[in-house]
Amino acid sequence: MKEFYAEILRGYQQFREKYTTGDHSVMQYLADNGQRPKVMVIACCDSRVDPALILQRDPGELFVVRNVANIVPPYEKDEMHHGTSAALEFGVCYLNVEHIIILGHSQCGGINALLNETELHQNDFISNWVSLIKPSNTEHLDQDTCAKQALLQSKLNCMTFPWLQEKVTEKLLTIHLWFFDIKTGQLFVFDEIQQLFLPPIFNT
Ligand SMILES: [Zn+2]
Incomplete structure (x- = not known):
């Protein structure tokens, strides 16, 4: 120690x-x-997936919220306590970020908990939290494919926030879905046209 x-x-x-x-x-x-960050990142708590380290950014450059399995919950304006939603509101409405990156990753413990609910159901918060991104059919679904599908669900959930949807419609804000492979350290970016996660294109 x-x-x-x-x-x-x-x-x-x-x-x-x-x-x-x-x-x-x-x-x-x-x-x-x-602070005037232009980019907000929603990342997992996983110790291997640190957005500032992966992207080599300095303080002030990334507005980051991390939670188990990098989930964006749906817009639920009630008396409950919504930490991720509060961070989204701060980033979008007060910092006016221009990009939101939802950063998923391989071998995610949160996704594993979702796929193995019966084994791990004895927890206080995890299973209920990850149920937010549960695909309709998890049978034969491997962990990483599920993590990628969860990113699509989080993007849909983003669009349920009225002020966020408004900025996307006005083209003031873009949502990006990224997947980080822990083993190789590679990033994959979701391509809307091909509906696939592909290596990023570098503009030199
Ligand atoms: Zn994770």
Whole structure:
């Protein structure tokens, strides 16, 4: 435990050196000018799928919400407590992000819980949460295919938020569905025309 603590604090020291020292302190700039991220990412809590690390972005560049299985719930304006929906509202209505990336990934524990409900049903919140993206037929569905289908459901759910739908219709906001393969570190982007996840096209 002691070693682990020393290790993570070393990371903190590196962060301080990189982002808070010198005449061009990134953090000082962000404190003075506020955050203006253009991109919001909805990612999984999985420790292997860190959007800022995968995309090599600095503080202030990505507005990120992470939850189990990177789910966008449907719009439900009630007295319950909707953390992901609150983050969406903040990103879309107050930060005016121009892109939302829903970042799914391979070997997702949340998706696994969805596909193996009977084994893992004894939990307080997980099964109920992931039931939001349950496909109509999970028989013979492998984990990664299910994770990709779940992204499509999350996009549909995005469009149930009236203020989000309005921005998409006005072309002020674009929703992207991305899938990250943990083993190879590769990203795949959903192509609307081909209805497939394909490697990203790099514009040099
Ligand atoms: Zn996951």
